[in-house]
Amino acid sequence: AQTVTQSQPEMSVQEAETVTLSCTYDTSENNYYLFWYKQPPSRQMILVIRQEAYKQQNATENRFSVNFQKAAKSFSLKISDSQLGDTAMYFCAFMKTSGTYKYIFGTGTRLKVLA
Amino acid sequence: DSGVTQTPKHLITATGQRVTLRCSPRSGDLSVYWYQQSLDQGLQFLIQYYNGEERAKGNILERFSAQQFPDLHSELNLSSLELGDSALYFCASGDLANEQFFGPGTRLTVL
Numbered sequence: 001a002q003t004v005t006q007s008q009p010e011m012s013v014q015e016a017e018t019v020t021l022s023c024t025y026d027t028s029e030n031n032y033y034l035f036w037y038k039q040p041p042s043r044q045m046i047l048v049i050r051q052e053a054y055k056q057q058n059a060t061e062n063r064f065s066v067n068f069q070k071a072a073k074s075f076s077l078k079i080s081d082s083q084l085g086d087t088a089m090y091f092c093a094f095m096k097t098s099g100t101y102k103y104i105f106g107t108g109t110r111l112k113v114l115a
Numbered sequence: 116d117s118g119v120t121q122t123p124k125h126l127i128t129a130t131g132q133r134v135t136l137r138c139s140p141r142s143g144d145l146s147v148y149w150y151q152q153s154l155d156q157g158l159q160f161l162i163q164y165y166n167g168e169e170r171a172k173g174n175i176l177e178r179f180s181a182q183q184f185p186d187l188h189s190e191l192n193l194s195s196l197e198l199g200d201s202a203l204y205f206c207a208s209g210d211l212a213n214e215q216f217f218g219p220g221t222r223l224t225v226l
Contacts, residue, residue, distance in 0.1 A: 033214065035214055037217075043152075043203055043219075043220055043222075044217070044219055044220070045158075045205060045207075045217035045220075046217075047214055047216070050214055091157065091158070095214065103148070103160065103215060105157055105158045105160075106157065107156075107157045108157050
C-alpha cells in the first residue's frame with residue numbers, strides 16, 4: 001500500500017526568504033504522479049505543482065520548485081521569495097496510474113510566512 | 116476557479132437529521148471524488164464515482180451514501196447526523212490520468 005509522510009506539522013519563514021517542505025512516500029509502483037496542494041485560510045484546495053515520476057527534471061512553477069528524488073522516494077517543495085499570501089496548509093499527494101483509488105494525501109504542513 | 120461547483124456553501128443542521136451535498140464536476144471530467152476534512156485534519160477519502168458507477172470506497176460510514184447521475188453531477192447523502200460529522204466536505208473531479216480539481220467545499224455544522 002502507498003503511504004505519504006509529511007514530517008513537519010508546522011513551519012515558519014520570514015517574508016522574502018526560502019523554505020523547503022518535506023514529503024516522503026512509499027510505493028512499489030513505477031509510474032505515478034506527485035503533487036503539492038495549497039490550502040489557504042479560505043480552505044480552498046489549490047494545486048501548486050505536479051511531477052511525473054518518469055521525468056527526471058524537477059518541476060518548477062514560478063517561485064515554487066520541487067526536488068524529486070525517485071530512488072529515495074522524496075518529493076520536497078521549495079518556496080523562494082516567500083510572500084505573506086503563501087501562508088497556508090500544504091499537502092503532498094501521490095497518485096498512481098493504475099488500479100482503483102489512486103490518490104493518497106499526506107497529513108499536511110502548516111506554513112506561516114512572517115512579515 | 117477550478118470549475119468544480121459545490122452547493123450549499125454552508126449547512127447548519129441538528130443531530131439526527133439528514134442532508135444532501137451536491138457537486139458538479141468540471142466539464143469533461145467523468146470522475147468525482149468526495150473527501151471529508153475535519154478541523155485541522157487532513158483529507159479523508161470517502162468515495163469515488165466514475166461515469167455513474169462507484170469506483171472506489173474509502174472510510175465512508177454506513178450512514179453516508181453517494182451517487183453520480185447521468186449528467187455527471189454527484190450527491191453525497193449524510194443521515195442520522197452526529198456532532199462528529201461536522202466538517203468541510205470537498206468534492207473533486209478529474210480524469211483517470213490527471214490531477215484532481217477541488218471544489219470550494221461545503222462546511223457542515225451539526226448542532
